[in-house]
Amino acid sequence: MTVTDAPAYDFDKPLSRRETGAIKWTMYDADVLPMWVADMDFESPRCIADAIARRAQDHSLFGYHFDHQPLRDLITARMAERYNWTIDPSHIVFLPSLVVGLNLVCQLYGGTRGHILTLAPIYPPFLSAPKNHRQRAVQVEALAVRDGADLRYEFDFAALEAAITPKTRVLMLCNPHNPVGRVFSRVELEQVAAMAERHNLTVISDEIHCDLILDPDQRHTPLASLSPEAAARTVTLMAPSKTFNVPGMGLGFAIVTDDALRKTMMTAMWSGTVAHSNVMGYVAAEAAYRGGQPWLDAALAYLRANRDAVTEYVRAELPGVAVTTPEATFLSWLDFRQTPLAADPYKLLLEKGRVALNNGKDFGKGGEGFARLNFATPRAALMDGLARIKRALTEG
Numbered sequence: 182m183t184v185t186d187a188p189a190y191d192f193d194k195p196l197s198r199r200e201t202g203a204i205k206w207t208m209y210d211a212d213v214l215p216m217w218v219a220d221m222d223f224e225s226p227r228c229i230a231d232a233i234a235r236r237a238q239d240h241s242l243f244g245y246h247f248d249h250q251p252l253r254d255l256i257t258a259r260m261a262e263r264y265n266w267t268i269d270p271s272h273i274v275f276l277p278s279l280v281v282g283l284n285l286v287c288q289l290y291g292g293t294r295g296h297i298l299t300l301a302p303i304y305p306p307f308l309s310a311p312k313n314h315r316q317r318a319v320q321v322e323a324l325a326v327r328d329g330a331d332l333r334y335e336f337d338f339a340a341l342e343a344a345i346t347p348k349t350r351v352l353m354l355c356n357p358h359n360p361v362g363r364v365f366s367r368v369e370l371e372q373v374a375a376m377a378e379r380h381n382l383t384v385i386s387d388e389i390h391c392d393l394i395l396d397p398d399q400r401h402t403p404l405a406s407l408s409p410e411a412a413a414r415t416v417t418l419m420a421p422s423k424t425f426n427v428p429g430m431g432l433g434f435a436i437v438t439d440d441a442l443r444k445t446m447m448t449a450m451w452s453g454t455v456a457h458s459n460v461m462g463y464v465a466a467e468a469a470y471r472g473g474q475p476w477l478d479a480a481l482a483y484l485r486a487n488r489d490a491v492t493e494y495v496r497a498e499l500p501g502v503a504v505t506t507p508e509a510t511f512l513s514w515l516d517f518r519q520t521p522l523a524a525d526p527y528k529l530l531l532e533k534g535r536v537a538l539n540n541g542k543d544f545g546k547g548g549e550g551f552a553r554l555n556f557a558t559p560r561a562a563l564m565d566g567l568a569r570i571k572r573a574l575t576e577g
């Protein structure tokens with residue numbers, strides 16, 4: 182008899198999430214396979230559940246918890262190790278959600294009826310945050326390069342610069358980019374920083390996907406790490422939420438090196454319009470950053486293979502469809518414009534394939550005729566989802 186070790190992490194394990202109330206699984210009818218909102222159908226690293234259980238056992242009271250110095254220190258060390266970026270621990274502002282961070286920056290620095298510039302297609306809250314504050318989300322479409330079934334996006338710097346008006350106050354950057362999966366290079370980021378400097382823009386750099394770099398030869402560069410000048414005008418948003426599959430724990434953070442920017446932000450937060458983070462969020466984040474790396478390495482290998490499975494399937498089985506091969510994130514961006522589903526891919530996939538993707542239209546300019554697929558799911562479910570897309574196309 183051969184004895185084989187059980188795998189340390191079993192990402193193939195099917196999980197039953199519907200009865201936990203997970204929004205991904207309860208939004209649609211039971212026969213619909215959900216491949217939309219960005220959480221993973223994988224158990225988080227065990228060290229997180231253990232830390233939460235230990236905290237609940239050892240201190241079964243859950244009072245206010247407005248700060249957590251060990252987490253500040255861990256984040257500071259992480260920035261130095263991973264990005265050679267020296268930050269001061271006191272420059273970290275804890276947030277219950279990064280979407281709150283996007284909204285706060287618009288509210289505080291976007292100006293009355295100001296213009297907020299962003300590269301589209303884009304994660305929908307980048308478009309709603311300016312609207313929430315009666316500002317204008319100015320969308321500049323990224324350059325899409327399509328080669329057969331392969332799709333890749335680039336900045337359109339000339340168009341971005343041309344879209345800047347005297348009312349433009351804030352540039353919202355998403356890096357790595359949701360939904361197109363790009364990890365922007367240092368050279369591209371230097372151009373972004375120079376443009377912000379020329380036009381005196383505050384930058385929100387949403388880097389929530391920075392730990393989910395799929396190819397080992399690529400690296401994430403925080404915009405604010407480029408120079409003290411870039412840091413002074415940037416609010417960097419990060420979180421353990423996507424990385425370790427803990428978005429329900431409500432803990433993210435901003436790194437704000439400029440004292441005045443940070444002070445305004447803190448004052449607004451203490452005004453009562455922003456909830457504080459919950460105590461278990463701090464516990465989860467600390468545990469994840471201390472002990473989650475082996476899990477993350479294994480998850481990234483699994484996600485990389487899933488990403489490649491999507492690309493290969495699209496090339497071989499879905500005629501007319503084009504897809505990004507994301508450099509980061511667990512999200513593929515699919516172009517259905519040259520297929521029978523072009524009129525409304527989201528609706529037709531749901532109706533004919535019983536598979537729920539995100540609607541490309543919600544991502545602003547350049548989203549019409551597209552849909553976003555979350556491939557952070559066991560391989561068998563992923564292949565089922567792709568087969569459902571094929572069915573919808575065939576029936577379409």
Ligand SMILES: Cc1ncc(COP(=O)(O)O)c(C=O)c1O
Nearest residue numbers: 219278279280304359387389433
């Ligand atoms: C770019 C980006 N920012 C923010 C979020 C959400 O952050 P939070 O759940 O902390 O509000 C997501 C979730 O998918 C995202 O992709």
